[in-house]
Amino acid sequence: MNDMLKTTPDFTTEEAQALLKQHFGVDGSLQPLDSERDQNFKVNTGEGRCYILKIVNGAEPEIESDFQTALLKHAGENAGDLPVPHLQPTLSGANLAATTRRGMVHRLRLVTWVPGTPLAQSDRSDGALHSLGRMLGRFDASLKGFMHPGALRDLDWDIRNAGRSAGRLAHVADLQDRALLQRFLDRFDERVAPRLPMLRSAVIHNDANDWNVLIDEDDRDRISGIIDFGDALYAPVIAEVAIAAAYAGLDHPDPIGAAAAIANGYHAEYPLLEEEVDLLFDLIAMRLVTSVTISASRRAHTADNPYLAISERPAWALLRKLDAMNPRFATAILRKACGFETVAGAHAVASWIGENRKSLLPLLDRPAATYPAALVPYGDPTHPMTVSSADGRPHDARSVWEEHCRTTGVELGIGPWGEARTVYSGEMFVSRLIEETRRTRHLGLDLFMAAGTKVHTPLAATVASVEIEKDPLGYGCLIALRHEPDGCPPFLTLWGHLAHEAVGRLKAGDRLEAGALVGEMGAPEENGGWAPHLHLQISTDTSLAATDILGVGEERYLDVWAELFPDASTFAGIAREFYDQSGRPHEEIIRRRKELLLPNLSISYEKPIKFVRGEGVWLIDDRGRAYLDCFNNVCHIGHAHPAVVEALARQAGTLNTNTRYLHDNIVAYAERLTATMPKELAVAAFANSGSEANSLALRLMRAHTGCENAVVLDWAYHGTTQELIDLSAYKFRRKGGKGQKPHVHVAAVPDSYHAPAAWPLEEHGKRFAENVAELIAAMRARGEAPGFFLAESIPSVAGQVFLPDGYLKEVYRMVREAGGVCIADEVQVGFGRVGSHWWAFETQGVVPDIVTMGKPIGDGHPLAAVVTTREIAASFDNGMEYFNTFGGNPVSCAVGLAVLDVIEGEDLRRNALDIGNHLLTAFRTMQERYEVIGDVRGLGLFLGIELVSDRRTRAPATEIARAVANGARQRGVLMGTEGPHDNVLKMRPPMIFSKRDADHLIAVLEETFGAVLAQAG
CATH class of the missing domain: 2.70.70.10 (Glucose Permease (Domain IIA))
Structure with missing residues (x-):
């Protein structure tokens, strides 16, 4: 380098002006420009054209001068629109001219002037740095495939030679500064130098410092040009970004942000690789290490040179900032800027x-x-x-x-x-x-x-x-x-x-x-x-x-x-809803419900809940609180089950129409559904709700028996239509009801827990059936006969009542002998909920004439079904068409098939039985400790706990039952109260209920019982 300084050309302005005219035929005024080893002049022709005349250091090898010339020529031919200096030919058409002075040959190069203000004199906005990155990326992309022997020169400024800085550390006087540099050198030796040979390399500018980069004077966010290709060489591509970032970070309040802006722009034009970006932080630091050690070395051999020292102070300041940073965080910022994950994975x-x-x-x-x-x-x-x-x-x-x-x-x-x-x-x-x-x-x-x-x-x-x-x-x-x-x-x-x-x-x-x-x-x-x-x-x-x-x-x-x-x-x-609350406030919804909806549309709980999402066994409210759902058996296999959602969306996106047209789904679903039933039940019909299913069952019954007389159980509920309200003592005997119709005959609920103490347990079924026999006898005495017996296979609203053994066998026999048919309402208890069987009526060892289904059949989708015998179906085929626009449509049947797939594929019947037994065991253990628990009953995931104020008299503890249900709700568990006195805790969790869910329910019940009973005194 010292030899280069000795051979620096020293032509006067007049001499340079003469050379310009002699070799390039250009007249103009010349203005000297700063340069470290060459001599540069700005040329103004007076015709609006500007150039730079470079008189090359006589010691520069010819191959290097030829390299720069070839590089500029390549850029001009392949990226002529880039704002970089473009070669101007000599009068003879050559790229270079030459002159001799004191026996030293100096080459002459004339290139176009690139207008703009040095980036060093701007505020280096993010926009400007991004623009710089794009400019460098475009330039380097234009050089793809370009090579020249001069690009392979050995320079200390080559990033691959940054380790040579260790040999210059002795020139750094301050021991702390030397230790700082050593830390970066150690990192370089350990994690960077071994990886450099494996990186992509190409010819790059290699010196995009903030004096070689020009910014548009009218748009401070736009780079207007790049100049000075004297340090160009063949090097790792990422070095281009590192060098530009090192200089852009000098005196910048956010040096990594500056580097990120450059990397982002460069990546947009010349995509970087992850392994390159991962070394960027260290390469930025090593460019600065090289700079300060070279400067220190030169000061030791020459007098101070302001050009050499111009960036030393801010370089040291930036090195100290980088040393204080965690390189992992800096690298994460740089990776993000290039569209990569901040860390792999x-x-x-x-x-x-x-x-x-x-x-x-x-x-x-x-x-x-x-x-x-x-x-x-x-x-x-x-x-x-x-x-x-x-x-x-x-x-x-x-x-x-x-x-x-x-x-x-x-x-x-x-x-x-x-x-x-x-x-x-x-x-x-x-x-x-x-x-x-x-x-x-x-x-x-x-x-x-x-x-x-x-x-x-x-x-x-x-x-x-x-x-x-x-x-x-x-x-x-x-x-x-x-x-x-x-x-x-x-x-x-x-x-x-x-x-x-x-x-x-x-x-x-x-x-x-x-x-x-x-x-x-x-x-x-x-x-x-x-x-x-x-x-x-x-x-x-x-x-x-x-x-x-x-x-x-x-x-x-x-x-x-x-x-x-x-x-x-x-x-x-x-839950995400804890943070992202949307929709109308509770008060407004309540007010608008009162204004727009039927006034007797009920709302659960004194403080209503607004649910916005269901997932599996959980319901999530608008404030992100999750409630374990042990009550809403509509979602039989869990809220928003993925298989149901996918089947519904797929079929809805393909076709939905009615049953007047042929489609595979209705036949496939009828096959699958009837296959779960006893062989006698072989014909299916589809509807949209349990109420529709029960109404259709009544039509089937009338067509077959021609009779209206009904035998139903007390406190039963079968649907919302008037004819079903008339059959539901739960409705017609309560406030607003019209009382019992003449054709309706109500039998006592066969509740073994409340059976007379004198009855032997094994005779409960027969004794309760005698009440039905009395009703039939009374009808016959009037010359009438029962048309049908309708009952839930496990009465639910009546308080989760499990029928005593033999009850349905006796009742079905008597009803059929009197000419009636037997209808099993499985709307709440079907589809494997009892675990031991698909259908609750099977636990009684009977086969109904008609079975109705709803709620669980579609996991929340409006789907219901009736299955009956071929004999009754033939009676119904009397010339009147049965048509239900949406009953049995392709979408509903796809949903029904998905529900069956999940029940069978996930063995949910076994799960219901196992988890139900686990819960029953826990409830009975609680019964031993809490006198208020009079009875625990259940099968599978259909469970009830009856609360009493006196176990001997079995008097209902209604207020305590309500307090427990509300207390569980306050603790995030949903259950209901049922029975004539609202004293039975009713639980019907989804079939996917796990042991963990069950243990959570048990823990909440334990806590709630303790709190409620303590408060009750």
């Missing part, structure tokens, strides 16, 4: 958690979504939890939160991901990425409960670390877990503000199974001084140590943090 982690959320175990004692919850808005300066003391934390945080819970009924406080928080005032929250910026965006999920609240891992894990962070406003006890579920990249979870007890219980390497205890929420004196809570955070970058994981981040990079540290709400079991 980040999207897959978030997707896996979302797809597998149903299998994750509760983080708290019960699913988090079941607690009454509220936001704890640290970002709201008016909220009592945010009133800060001098040290930056809330005054008496624990008592403030506990008082808030007492006054609002909240059990779980939630501090959301991404919230802007003003309480982070300590030095630890100053950004290391952006000058004069604080980290204010919360990157974890806070769950506030009482100190000592246990928290469990929803997923199996290995303990990565357990440590105590003692700093004020720190984490207190901090635990990191590593999760490696099948089909998912590994990820970390961070558990902060825990009690210190975990330190003696857990150590790195320990294995925790799903559901295992992680720790307890710590009190303020051991959790950093905060209100008791858990800071839960996910890190998709498993290389980060627990203390390196950012709990709070910069707002500018929130999209980056969202991938690195995704919202843990789903992992913790928080």
